Amino acid sequence: MKTFDDFQRLVESLRGIFQVEHFIYHSVNSAGEPYAALTYAPEWVDYYLERDFGRIDPVVLGCFQRFHPVDWKCLDWTGRAAREFLKEAIDAGVGNQGFSIPIRGPNGQFALFTVNDTCRDGAWKRFTETHVRDLILIAHYLNQKALEIERGTDKIASQKLSPRELDALTLLGMGQSRAKAAENLSISEHTLRVYIESARFKLGAANTTHAVALAMARGKIIL
């Protein structure tokens, strides 16, 4: 993935994967420049920017400077401006349910990743409870990719894997179970999971198998 067009296509492709109406990635870099990739109707985006709705949008106000995931139901929609804004948004095709994940990047960079759909409360609760961890990881993956594209390289200088992370990937790559690998490294399975998760994050891998494959392809581990 090298360009913001690729990035936009990736964000659009998430709709089919999760079977929901909208995904929105929105970032403000350390110089205060905004960037967004999203699936809302372009007319709504233009109107939003023209009216400068960021000033009153409860999602922006409620997530800025935060770092925990937020269901839109928990935000403050009681003000008149917020209620009218919500009505206009829904008329423009924005779903009634939303879940937003704030991201703290390097040097004060801030981004927000949102999934949006039209459904009842119960179905939405099941959806977010099932997918929240995946959504958090996708949010941070997208943010890393956006930062890489902005910097004009197709990948950031890969972060160094620690000896323990390399050991963990090597043993899993050799086909050992997590329990067996943990035993061999004299650590608990929980600790092993953190090493794997950290390695996966540094490698930008989608899952453990992908992490092992990337580590091998980049010559970081030899099986």
Next chain:
Amino acid sequence: MIYYIYGDELDDFPDLRDGMFRDRARQFKERLGWSVEVDALGCEHDEYDALNPLYIIAPSTDGGHGGSMRFLPTTGPVMVNEHFSHLNNDVKLVSPLVWECTRFCLSPQDHVPKRTAARLMLAAAVMGQRFRLSHAVGVFDAPMQRVYRALGWAPDILGRSGVGRDAISVGLWAFDNAPLSRLGSRAEVPLSVAECWRIPR
């Protein structure tokens, strides 16, 4: 009651805010002798307080600061990566599912410090599960390690330096299997109540 308060909301709770920063000075500077900065008002702050962290504060029976802890995501600047990575083979621990817990502090005026400590641990566990985090990471000394064990939620140790009372360690608490009912009984808080604590919006 437990308060989950971001840094930019602390001014809405001036008594808890001032009590927390003063008790941190007492605990870390006066009692433990750490080289932390204390201002003219007797408050201890550091550069991480400026990053709008999330504080968990347990009020004392009289409504003042009873105890507190501070959380930041490991995807941003955290102490374990910036100051203590030597404890963990120079590994930087970076994951959106792992938050760092620092400045675990109990008020010397609190009448029930053990219960307050248990309430804080329970509050952290409830928060981690609600946000579907995988782990908390923290750096602690040997006496605190005994406190965690006594509370029934000991961390997995990743690395350690020093021996005996002077040892400091970095460890992980797994949220998935946090012993909620054990913490709840030590904290004397029914889990049904803990689940209604106002997690930040």
